Amino acid sequence: MxxxxxxxxxxxxxxxxxxxxxxxxxxxxxxxxxxxxxxxxxxxxxxxxxxxxxxxxxxxxxxxxxxxxxxxxxxxxxxxxxxxxxxxxxxxxxxxxxxxxxxxxxxxxxxxxxxxxxxxxxxxxxxxxxxxxxxxxxxxxxxxxxxxxxxxxxxxxxxxxxxxxxxxxxxxxxxxxxxxxxxxxxxxxxxxxxxxxxxxxxxxxxxxxxxxLSMSFADLDDYLNMPDSQDHMKVLYEVVNYSRHFGLPTLARVSELLGLSEQQLQRRLQATGLNFTSVVGYVLSGEAVKQIALGIPLEQVARSLGYRNMTSFSRMFKKYRGLTPKQYLANYQMA
Structure with a gap:
C-alpha cells in the first residue's frame, strides 16, 4: 500500500x-x-x-x-x-x-x-x-x-x-x-x-x-512501537503523527511523505472505507490521550497537535473520544 x-x-x-x-x-x-x-x-x-x-x-x-x-x-x-x-x-x-x-x-x-x-x-x-x-x-x-x-x-x-x-x-x-x-x-x-x-x-x-539497567514500561512500549512496513495502517498513523510537527496534518504533506499523490492516497483510503479527515482525527485524539496521561497541560497538548486554539482542539477530541479534553482528564484523574 x-x-x-x-x-x-x-x-x-x-x-x-x-x-x-x-x-x-x-x-x-x-x-x-x-x-x-x-x-x-x-x-x-x-x-x-x-x-x-x-x-x-x-x-x-x-x-x-x-x-x-x-x-x-x-x-x-x-x-x-x-x-x-x-x-x-x-x-x-x-x-x-x-x-x-x-x-x-x-x-x-x-x-x-x-x-x-x-x-x-x-x-x-x-x-x-x-x-x-x-x-x-x-x-x-x-x-x-x-x-x-x-x-x-x-x-x-x-x-x-x-x-x-x-x-x-x-x-x-x-x-x-x-x-x-x-x-x-x-x-x-x-x-x-x-x-x-x-x-x-x-x-x-x-x-x-x-x-x-532497568527500563521503564513507558520506554519499553515506545521501543516496541516500531511499525512493521507491511502494517499499512500503523505506518499511516505514524506518518500523520510525524506531520503534526509542521502544524495540523494535511493531505498534501502526508501524501508526499508516503511517496504518493494526493489522489492516490485518497483512493487507497477509500478502498479501506476510510477518509483522510477521520484518520487525522483518530491519530490526533490518540496522541492527545497519551499526553494527557503523562500530565501535560491541555493547552500544551493542543499546541503540540497543531491547534492554535482550545476550541478547535476540544471539538475534535469530543468527536472522536466522546468527551471534551477536560472531561477526559477529570475521569482519568478519578480512575
Missing part, C-alpha cells in the same frame, strides 16, 4: 543535529526538520525524511564530508535506556548480538548481522530503504558506530582490518585516515572487518550497576 513505510527514531540522528548546530551553526529547521521533533527521543521520523536530511546536510554546509566530521564526535551512549542494555554484555560477541537484535527498535528497515569468514568477522549493516544519494553518508554513520562499539572492548587503539561502504566519496584518503584502514566503496552493504579471535574480549569500559 505504501512504499515509504520505514522510520528512524529522533535519538538515532539527534547527535548529528546537535553537532550541526555546534560545528556549523545550522539549526534543524534549516534542514527541513522542526525542532519539536527532537524534544522526545522516541519520535518516529519517516526514512524518506532521513534520506533528504543527509542530502540537505551536504548542501547546506557545503561540505561533502560533513557527516564524517559530525560522527567523529558522537557519543554512542546517546541512545537512552536501550544503550545500557546494549553495553551491559560481558564480552564483544554478546554486545554485537544485542545490537543486531535491537537495532530495529531504533530504525526499521535496518539489518545488522555478523558473519565469520575464516579468521575474520564481518559485522554487516544493510538498509534498502536508504536512497542512493544518501547511502555513503548513512554507511559512514553506521560504520563509525560499529567501530566505537568495538573500541569499548578492544580499546581506543583498535582499527578494523577493512571497512566497506555503499556509494562513494571524493576525499577517500580522509576516510581511510579516520578509520585507520583500507576502505572499499560501492558495496551493497556496510561492513566492518575484525579478527575472529577478539570476539570474546571483555569491555574496557566499567559496567553500569545492575540496578541502572
Amino acid at each position: 505504501f512504499e515509504n513505510g520505514y522510520f528512524v527514531r529522533a535519538m538515532g540522528i539527534r547527535g548529528l543535529t546537535d553537532g550541526l548546530r555546534a560545528t556549523y551553526g545550522i539549526t534543524p529547521e534549516q534542514l527541513g526538520l522542526p525542532a519539536s521533533v527532537f524534544e522526545h527521543p522516541m519520535t518516529l521520523i519517516p526514512v524518506s525524511v532521513l534520506n533528504q536530511y543527509y542530502e540537505n546536510i551536504e548542501q547546506v554546509t557545503g561540505d561533502p564530508d560533513a557527516v564524517l566530521n559530525l560522527v567523529s564526535k558522537l557519543n554512542i551512549e546517546q541512545l537512552g535506556s536501550i544503550s545500557r542494555w546494549f553495553f551491559s554484555g560481558h564480552d564483544l560477541a554478546s554486545t554485537i548480538r544485542r545490537i543486531n537484535f535491537g537495532i530495529t527498535c531504533i530504525q526499521s528497515g535496518a539489518y545488522l548481522s555478523g558473519e565469520v569468514v575464516g579468521p575474520i568477522i564481518k559485522w554487516t549493516y544493510r538498509n534498502n530503504s536508504i536512497s542512493a544519494p544518501a547511502k555513503a553518508h548513512d554507511g559512514v554513520r553506521v560504520a563509525n558506530f560499529m567501530c566505537n562499539v568495538i573500541k569499548r572492548y578492544l580499546g581506543e587503539g583498535f582499527t578494523p582490518d577493512r571497512v566497506c561502504i555503499p556509494g562513494t566519496q571524493q576525499n577517500k584518503i580522509k576516510y581511510e585516515r579516520y578509520f585507520g584502514c583500507a576502505i572499499e566503496w560501492g558495496h551493497n552493504q556496510t561492513e566492518v572487518w575484525l579478527p575472529n579471535k577478539v570476539r570474546l574480549a571483555g569491555s574496557k569500559v566499567p559496567s553500569l550497576p545492575a540496578e541502572k
Whole structure:
C-alpha cells in the first residue's frame, strides 16, 4: 500500500543535529526538520525524511564530508535506556548480538548481522530503504558506530582490518585516515572487518550497576512501537503523527511523505472505507490521550497537535473520544 513505510527514531540522528548546530551553526529547521521533533527521543521520523536530511546536510554546509566530521564526535551512549542494555554484555560477541537484535527498535528497515569468514568477522549493516544519494553518508554513520562499539572492548587503539561502504566519496584518503584502514566503496552493504579471535574480549569500559539497567514500561512500549512496513495502517498513523510537527496534518504533506499523490492516497483510503479527515482525527485524539496521561497541560497538548486554539482542539477530541479534553482528564484523574 505504501512504499515509504520505514522510520528512524529522533535519538538515532539527534547527535548529528546537535553537532550541526555546534560545528556549523545550522539549526534543524534549516534542514527541513522542526525542532519539536527532537524534544522526545522516541519520535518516529519517516526514512524518506532521513534520506533528504543527509542530502540537505551536504548542501547546506557545503561540505561533502560533513557527516564524517559530525560522527567523529558522537557519543554512542546517546541512545537512552536501550544503550545500557546494549553495553551491559560481558564480552564483544554478546554486545554485537544485542545490537543486531535491537537495532530495529531504533530504525526499521535496518539489518545488522555478523558473519565469520575464516579468521575474520564481518559485522554487516544493510538498509534498502536508504536512497542512493544518501547511502555513503548513512554507511559512514553506521560504520563509525560499529567501530566505537568495538573500541569499548578492544580499546581506543583498535582499527578494523577493512571497512566497506555503499556509494562513494571524493576525499577517500580522509576516510581511510579516520578509520585507520583500507576502505572499499560501492558495496551493497556496510561492513566492518575484525579478527575472529577478539570476539570474546571483555569491555574496557566499567559496567553500569545492575540496578541502572532497568527500563521503564513507558520506554519499553515506545521501543516496541516500531511499525512493521507491511502494517499499512500503523505506518499511516505514524506518518500523520510525524506531520503534526509542521502544524495540523494535511493531505498534501502526508501524501508526499508516503511517496504518493494526493489522489492516490485518497483512493487507497477509500478502498479501506476510510477518509483522510477521520484518520487525522483518530491519530490526533490518540496522541492527545497519551499526553494527557503523562500530565501535560491541555493547552500544551493542543499546541503540540497543531491547534492554535482550545476550541478547535476540544471539538475534535469530543468527536472522536466522546468527551471534551477536560472531561477526559477529570475521569482519568478519578480512575
